[in-house]
Amino acid sequence: xxxxxxxxxxxxxxxxxxxxxxxxxxxxxxxxxxxxxxxxxxxxxxxxxxxxxxxxxxxxxxxxxxxxxxxxxxxxxxxxxxxxxxxxxxxxxxxxxxxxxxxxxxxxxxxxxxxxxxxxxxxxxxxxxxxxxxxxxxxxxxxxxxxxxxxxxxxxxxxxxxxxxxxxxxxxxxxxxxxxxxxxxxxxxxxxxxxxxxxxxxxxxxxxxxxxxxxxxxxxxxxxxxxxxxxxxxxxxxxxxxxxxxxxxxxxxxxxxxxxxxxxxxxxxxxxxxxxxxxxxxxxxxxxxxxxxxxxxxxxxxxxxxxxxxxxxxxxxxxxxxxxxxxxxxxxxxxxxxxxxxxxxxxxxxxxxxxxxxxxxxxxxxxxxxxxxxxxxxxxxxxxxxxxxxxxxxxxxxxxxxxxxxxxxxxxxxxxxxxxxxxxxxxxxxxxxxxxxxxxxxxxxxxxxxxxxxxxxxxxxxxxxxxxxxxxxxxxxxxxxxxxxxxxxxxxxxxxxxxxxxxxxxxxxxxxxxxxx
Ligand SMILES: Nc1ncnc2c1ncn2[C@@H]1O[C@H](COP(=O)(O)OP(=O)(O)OP(=O)(O)O)[C@@H](O)[C@H]1O
Numbered sequence: 001x002x003x004x005x006x007x008x009x010x011x012x013x014x015x016x017x018x019x020x021x022x023x024x025x026x027x028x029x030x031x032x033x034x035x036x037x038x039x040x041x042x043x044x045x046x047x048x049x050x051x052x053x054x055x056x057x058x059x060x061x062x063x064x065x066x067x068x069x070x071x072x073x074x075x076x077x078x079x080x081x082x083x084x085x086x087x088x089x090x091x092x093x094x095x096x097x098x099x100x101x102x103x104x105x106x107x108x109x110x111x112x113x114x115x116x117x118x119x120x121x122x123x124x125x126x127x128x129x130x131x132x133x134x135x136x137x138x139x140x141x142x143x144x145x146x147x148x149x150x151x152x153x154x155x156x157x158x159x160x161x162x163x164x165x166x167x168x169x170x171x172x173x174x175x176x177x178x179x180x181x182x183x184x185x186x187x188x189x190x191x192x193x194x195x196x197x198x199x200x201x202x203x204x205x206x207x208x209x210x211x212x213x214x215x216x217x218x219x220x221x222x223x224x225x226x227x228x229x230x231x232x233x234x235x236x237x238x239x240x241x242x243x244x245x246x247x248x249x250x251x252x253x254x255x256x257x258x259x260x261x262x263x264x265x266x267x268x269x270x271x272x273x274x275x276x277x278x279x280x281x282x283x284x285x286x287x288x289x290x291x292x293x294x295x296x297x298x299x300x301x302x303x304x305x306x307x308x309x310x311x312x313x314x315x316x317x318x319x320x321x322x323x324x325x326x327x328x329x330x331x332x333x334x335x336x337x338x339x340x341x342x343x344x345x346x347x348x349x350x351x352x353x354x355x356x357x358x359x360x361x362x363x364x365x366x367x368x369x370x371x372x373x374x375x376x377x378x379x380x381x382x383x384x385x386x387x388x389x390x391x392x393x394x395x396x397x398x399x400x401x402x403x404x405x406x407x408x409x410x411x412x413x414x415x416x417x418x419x420x421x422x423x424x425x426x427x428x429x430x431x432x433x434x435x436x437x438x439x440x441x442x443x444x445x446x447x448x449x450x451x452x453x454x455x456x457x458x459x460x461x462x463x464x465x466x467x468x469x470x471x472x473x474x475x476x477x478x479x480x481x482x483x484x485x486x487x488x489x490x491x492x493x494x495x496x497x498x499x500x501x502x503x504x505x506x507x508x509x510x511x512x513x514x515x516x517x
Pocket of ligand 1 (some may be wrong): 019020021039040041042043044045046047048112268394405406407408410414434
């Protein structure tokens with residue numbers, strides 16, 4: 001069974017109206033391998049995953065999965081292909097157990113039987129890291145547990161082919177490690193695991209091979225030893241965009257000596273957490289790290305005025321009064337020149353009913369009101385073009401709905417919106433989720449340029465690799481408070497990890513990040 005071809009796509013094409021999502025897609029995957037599908041935002045990866053899953057039909061070309069043609073998602077499931085799509089799809093009003101076996105025969109009659117209960121308990125314990133009550137309704141559970149239920153549902157089907165489309169984008173490091181262990185288990189059992197991801201470090205760690213798409217065309221497939229960031233980047237991006245130089249966004253080691261533009265005092269992120277202080281020096285890029293639920297998310301939101309902390313206060317330098325000014329609301333924060341970018345674009349970012357243009361320009365509308373309060377759209381056009389060009393956002397007509405864009409391009413619109421506001425401080429909350437490598441580098445470079453012009457940045461990321469060589473300081477959160485600040489050579493994987501687990505700087509971490517196989 002190992003090494004046997006399980007999926008084959010030959011010369012597959014797919015268009016949506018004018019947009020050619022796939023032009024010439026060739027792909028081959030084998031049993032017992034983890035195969036990554038990589039490409040820039042909008043290069044056609046999700047379209048490819050949907051075609052293999054029977055959700056979309058190709059316009060031309062041939063698709064074979066486990067030796068069969070797939071025409072519907074039910075076909076795909078029947079022969080052993082399961083896909084975990086980007087959206088977390090659970091039935092809130094049903095129990096955990098029902099969600100796990102939904103669509104499987106007899107679940108509602110038998111409540112799964114004891115065998116199914118035991119199996120479900122075991123798998124959830126393994127994935128979530130602690131037992132989950134199978135009889136509770138899913139609605140009240142945190143998003144991370146819902147995500148695990150979706151993953152557990154797929155694993156319980158014992159798939160021969162499992163496709164994960166950006167399924168780790170919202171997972172923190174601890175959870176990502178558990179997901180990788182599960183992927184490894186499936187791989188050892190002979191399954192084909194396809195991962196669509198922009199997290200290059202993750203891909204280098206677990207993929208056996210990687211196929212690169214550019215603009216709907218398969219560029220090639222790399223073997224494990226060839227999978228490096230530089231190889232991937234050079235295949236993903238056209239040659240003229242390839243001249244990226246990490247120096248363009250390198251840390252300038254802005255020290256604590258620069259005056260603080262944001263000063264946080266005695267902040268309390270939740271009722272049981274200890275208070276802490278934080279300073280953002282002018283011109284600095286401060287990385288913020290932590291495992292899920294350690295207070296870092298509440299911290300960045302409090303700085304941006306989105307939530308009220310349990311205690312303490314946030315003050316921002318006001319250039320008009322030349323004093324620190326308290327921020328107590330989103331309006332205060334916006335007035336003080338703070339822009340916020342969230343990676344959770346569905347919940348706190350896009351306006352799905354609005355156009356691409358409106359989504360990008362929304363923050364600057366007010367400043368551009370013409371006589372009688374009419375929006376001066378023409379006046380905003382140069383700004384729109386500037387942001388679209390510099391972030392290389394792949395759009396059709398600016399009047400199209402934002403939801404017509406690929407996920408990563410929607411995220412770029414939000415990044416463009418934050419810059420368009422001409423802020424003095426940008427607070428980013430895991431902004432690079434689902435954003436391709438080239439764009440991440442564009443973003444780092446733009447943020448560095450922004451600091452060189454006097455701006456300051458707070459950058460929360462769930463991917464440690466984002467900080468290295470880029471952040472001037474990394475503040476790690478643990479148990480609800482700022483636990484340790486790292487600078488200089490300490491901005492490296494080991495010290496950051498140690499702090500994330502609340503350990504002393506020299507402690508070794510028990511788990512092995514490398515794959516065991
Ligand atoms: N239903 C649709 N209607 C119109 N255009 C679509 C549709 N689905 C995808 N597209 C377009 O097809 C192209 C490929 O999109 P796809 O989602 O496959 O890209 P992707 O590589 O998965 O991107 P990302 O990394 O941003 O998720 C994009 O230009 C996108 O706007």
